[in-house]
Amino acid sequence: MSSIAFQSVFKRYGAVDAVKHLDLACAAGEMLALLGPSGCGKSTTLKMAAGIEQVSSGEIWFGERPVSRLAPGARNIAMVFEDYALYPQMTVWENVAFPLKVRGMAGQPAAARVGEVLQLLGLRQMADQSVRGLSGGAMQRVSIGRALVRDPEVILFDEPLSHLDADQKVQLRAEIKRLQKLRQVTSILVTHDQTEAIAMADRVAVMNHGVLQQVGAPQDLYERPANLFVANFIGEPPMNLMKAAWDGPRVVGEGWAVTLPAARRAKLSDGAIVAGIRPEHVRLLPPGTAGDAQGVVSYREPRGDADVLTVVLDDAGGVKGGRMVAEIPGPAAFRAGDRVSVGLDVGRLLVFDAASQTNLEAAS
Numbered sequence: 028m029s030s031i032a033f034q035s036v037f038k039r040y041g042a043v044d045a046v047k048h049l050d051l052a053c054a055a056g057e058m059l060a061l062l063g064p065s066g067c068g069k070s071t072t073l074k075m076a077a078g079i080e081q082v083s084s085g086e087i088w089f090g091e092r093p094v095s096r097l098a099p100g101a102r103n104i105a106m107v108f109e110d111y112a113l114y115p116q117m118t119v120w121e122n123v124a125f126p127l128k129v130r131g132m133a134g135q136p137a138a139a140r141v142g143e144v145l146q147l148l149g150l151r152q153m154a155d156q157s158v159r160g161l162s163g164g165a166m167q168r169v170s171i172g173r174a175l176v177r178d179p180e181v182i183l184f185d186e187p188l189s190h191l192d193a194d195q196k197v198q199l200r201a202e203i204k205r206l207q208k209l210r211q212v213t214s215i216l217v218t219h220d221q222t223e224a225i226a227m228a229d230r231v232a233v234m235n236h237g238v239l240q241q242v243g244a245p246q247d248l249y250e251r252p253a254n255l256f257v258a259n260f261i262g263e264p265p266m267n268l269m270k271a272a273w274d275g276p277r278v279v280g281e282g283w284a285v286t287l288p289a290a291r292r293a294k295l296s297d298g299a300i301v302a303g304i305r306p307e308h309v310r311l312l313p314p315g316t317a318g319d320a321q322g323v324v325s326y327r328e329p330r331g332d333a334d335v336l337t338v339v340l341d342d343a344g345g346v347k348g349g350r351m352v353a354e355i356p357g358p359a360a361f362r363a364g365d366r367v368s369v370g371l372d373v374g375r376l377l378v379f380d381a382a383s384q385t386n387l388e389a390a391s
């Protein structure tokens with residue numbers, strides 16, 4: 028297995044800069060997810076690794092080997108596509124055996140490899156079936172088998188779960204992760220679905236408008252987003268991001284205020300800020316209880332084990348109250364129209380620079 032590194036990679040389509048100065052590495056045996064909204068450049072990045080698209084400038088390395096000028100066939104990669112790309116007239120066995128056949132591998136060694144991969148994927152019983160009648164999940168397992176069978180250096184997964192039902196998604200997500208770890212195959216996964224990226228990848232690279240925003244372990248992105256884009260993109264319901272200002276050690280927002288510990292405040296520069304707090308770090312208390320804000324519940328969305336409540340804060344200090352979303356264990360004691368006191372977990376409050384949009388503490 029080899030590592031993959033994108034070194035100052037740039038891709039331009041006419042006037043469109045699809046990927047801008049990408050520096051990103053995926054370690055040998057790691058699964059790295061490329062995550063971002065439609066048009067952010069994640070598919071283009073994957074296609075450049077595959078050799079389907081050429082880089083405009085920069086280099087892609089597989090281990091010590093520069094590959095950006097190599098044809099796809101010379102890169103020793105396998106791809107798993109969202110639409111499975113199987114040969115419909117062939118059986119499960121024939122589809123998985125195909126990459127070996129085109130490389131001239133036949134007889135007992137090929138049969139043993141195909142058999143082992145089918146076993147690994149729980150496809151042994153279906154070996155002689157045509158792939159035509161299979162469920163989406165089974166078809167995708169066949170296509171994963173076809174990718175694994177020849178021990179590629181790298182597997183590139185392009186939205187592999189996007190056509191599957193919710194329960195098949197969950198199953199296959201775990202299956203892909205298990206196989207990837209078992210075989211220690213370096214993998215890049217492209218997805219627009221944060222749940223998928225977080226569940227499957229060792230690290231997640233978040234892109235927007237062709238620019239890498241942050242790369243890190245899922246928990247890092249969740250707890251220490253580098254900027255407002257990542258803060259807003261990761262997490263559901265999204266983080267509360269609220270215009271705020273400094274008043275000494277106090278962060279004052281629209282209808283709320285908290286005091287930061289002196290040591291923390293001392294490290295943060297002055298200037299216009301945006302404060303961020305995740306809904307699960309907002310507490311709702313009975314009205315009149317001391318809190319960081321007071322307000323009225325405007326909307327309650329039950330989510331089974333948790334409820335998501337939107338609170339319209341009271342005006343304070345001559346400033347119109349803003350909105351805040353809280354996620355609390357369900358069923359919540361509060362309903363739309365109830366007055367509440369709002370408590371913020373100040374240790375979890377993030378402070379972003381309003382102009383540069385960067386997390387002031389992640390940057391320091």
Ligand SMILES: Nc1ncnc2c1ncn2[C@@H]1O[C@H](COP(=O)(O)OP(=O)(O)OP(=O)(O)O)[C@@H](O)[C@H]1O
Nearest residue numbers: 040043045063064065066067068069070071072219
């Ligand atoms: N072949 C092409 N010719 C011209 N522009 C392209 C081409 N392929 C992609 N682009 C443009 O490059 C940008 C990045 O596209 P890309 O497909 O990589 O994004 P993406 O994040 O994978 O989005 P999606 O999930 O919708 O595929 C977009 O603005 C897109 O319109």
